[in-house]
Amino acid sequence: MRTLQLGSWVDFKKVLVSYSALDQPRKDQLAFRGHADSTWDLKATIDRRRVFSSDDERNTFLNRLLGEFKRCAAGLGMTLPPSTHDLSWELLARHYGLETTVLDWTQSPWIAAYFAFDDKSSLTSDSVAIWCLDREIFLTKPIPEIEIVDDEALLSENVRAVEQGGLFMQIRQIDQNVVDYLEPKIYKWVIPSSDRRVALKELDDMGINRRNLFRDLEGAAQTAARRVNG
Numbered sequence: 103m104r105t106l107q108l109g110s111w112v113d114f115k116k117v118l119v120s121y122s123a124l125d126q127p128r129k130d131q132l133a134f135r136g137h138a139d140s141t142w143d144l145k146a147t148i149d150r151r152r153v154f155s156s157d158d159e160r161n162t163f164l165n166r167l168l169g170e171f172k173r174c175a176a177g178l179g180m181t182l183p184p185s186t187h188d189l190s191w192e193l194l195a196r197h198y199g200l201e202t203t204v205l206d207w208t209q210s211p212w213i214a215a216y217f218a219f220d221d222k223s224s225l226t227s228d229s230v231a232i233w234c235l236d237r238e239i240f241l242t243k244p245i246p247e248i249e250i251v252d253d254e255a256l257l258s259e260n261v262r263a264v265e266q267g268g269l270f271m272q273i274r275q276i277d278q279n280v281v282d283y284l285e286p287k288i289y290k291w292v293i294p295s296s297d298r299r300v301a302l303k304e305l306d307d308m309g310i311n312r313r314n315l316f317r318d319l320e321g322a323a324q325t326a327a328r329r330v331n332g
Contacts, residue, residue, distance in 0.1 A: 104289035136218030
């Protein structure tokens with residue numbers, strides 16, 4: 103896998119000059135994901151946190167999680183997917199922190215960069231990563247172990263996914279090295295995490311912040327705190 107070491111946030115902005123020049127159909131083929139720690143692998147949260155002996159055991163556990171999530175979400179005054187649309191529920195659950203078989207991506211490299219720098223789970227890391235996937239690979243070879251989900255009907259009830267230009271990658275089996283399946287159409291840019299403050303300030307100036315990406319009072323409060331506290 104190609105790893106492109108960049109010296110600064112400024113270098114990343116220079117890289118995106120060529121991206122900005124692409125026509126829209128070509129941009130639509132690209133997906134991005136931000137990691138607060140450049141050493142993290144591409145792995146579904148359900149597989150990061152648990153070890154399963156089989157795919158059946160994994161699916162059974164996922165179904166239990168989604169069933170409980172549906173029960174807990176009822177009555178909260180939110181627009182929710184139909185109860186029979188399990189994939190829609192799984193995509194919604196991922197955006198609210200539940201362990202799932204999907205990885206969330208975005209069609210915007212700037213939003214991916216925001217999540218890489220904003221994630222507080224690895225503030226001591228020396229570098230962040232922004233992954234880039236060229237989805238044309240799915241047109242050149244079958245990859246039954248992985249599916250890209252960007253169906254508007256499945257995402258229509260997921261406000262966060264809509265605001266974040268979201269799409270998802272479903273990992274259908276355990277013990278997969280996702281990158282191996284996606285070679286040579288996947289790579290990542292690595293940027294020093296010491297540029298966090300300047301990157302988040304410039305992204306906020308673009309309107310990329312928690313207030314706009316999450317559209318709730320918690321996001322508004324966190325954006326206000328960041329602007330005042332730095």
